[in-house]
Amino acid sequence: MxxxxxxxxxxxxxxxxxxxxxxxxxxxxxxxxxxxxxxxxxxxxxxxxxxxxxLDPSQLQGVVCGLVRRLLRSRVFEGSRIRGKYWQVIVDGTQLESSRRELDPKSLYRIHRKGTPEEYREYYYYVLEAKLVLRNDILVSIMTEFVENEGNEVEKQDCERKACRRLLKKQHGEFPRLPVCLSADSLYACEPFFEECRGYGYHY
Structure with missing residues (x-):
């Protein structure tokens, strides 16, 4: 805590x-x-x-969800709801660390100066977060999903949109009745994302 x-x-x-x-x-x-x-x-x-x-990461996620439920039940932040009903949840990705050496078999990578003698790989960690907006200056993480590969030589890497699908599924499983209004950047301005939101009963 x-x-x-x-x-x-x-x-x-x-x-x-x-x-x-x-x-x-x-x-x-x-x-x-x-x-x-x-x-x-x-x-x-x-x-x-x-x-x-x-601590196992899944246990930590359980602690976070439990604390968020307790905060919501306390009704202290009821005034933060949009139109008095919806909780604003911001979804955004963040790069945590990068290195030219391999960080982890699941880490993402990008290739720089491709096709030149100076070509190299940059390995990095990337995480997607869903944050509950309680006030302008208080954002609480409610769900975390890492963008990660199954191995370091995969042909098609994991990406933020795929991670978002996993994150929303987990979030809805933990908070199935939470009235949510999702906010995200232009990466998500596409019909498949809107359809997924509607499937969970989310506004956006």
């Missing part, structure tokens, strides 16, 4: 998170969100990092 909140509030490091959150009020509020009102203290940043290294 501490790590998720530090991302929401754009705190640059875990060390700084421990410093910023080390107050009775913050500990009490986090305890409330976690269903532990008598929470005595927050774990130090090193312990959080050690835990996250051992």
């Amino acid at each position: 501490t790590r998720i909140l530090s991302s929401i509030f754009y705190i640059s490091s875990m060390r700084k998170t421990s410093q910023e959150f080390n107050s009775d009020t913050v500990i009490e509020n986090i305890g409330y969100l976690c269903g532990r009102p008598e929470l005595p203290e927050l774990p130090y940043w090193e312990r959080i990092n050690d835990y996250l290294k051992r």
Whole structure:
């Protein structure tokens, strides 16, 4: 929970998170969100990092979805709904890391200076996020889907649109009754995307 909140509030490091959150009020509020009102203290940043290294990504996604449900049930952000009904969800991709050396068999790659003696591959990680808009300055990630290959020599790489189909399917599975208005960039301005949105009952 501490790590998720530090991302929401754009705190640059875990060390700084421990410093910023080390107050009775913050500990009490986090305890409330976690269903532990008598929470005595927050774990130090090193312990959080050690835990996250051992945690399966699917378990982490489950934690995120559980926290989002709790936030929605609290009705604190009801005023953020579009037309008093729909929750705005922004879908967007982000490149996380790049290198000339292979990062992972599933990492994407692009070829630079193709057909020349200086040709090389750039490997990179790319992730697609669905973020719930609670206020102009508060966006909460509700679903994450990596854009990744099945191996490093695939003929056709994974892409953002394919990842979006997977993401929307997972999102609808976790929040089947959530009234959603999707926002995305021009990459998604196509009939197959609109049809998929309509299939889930989403506005766009």
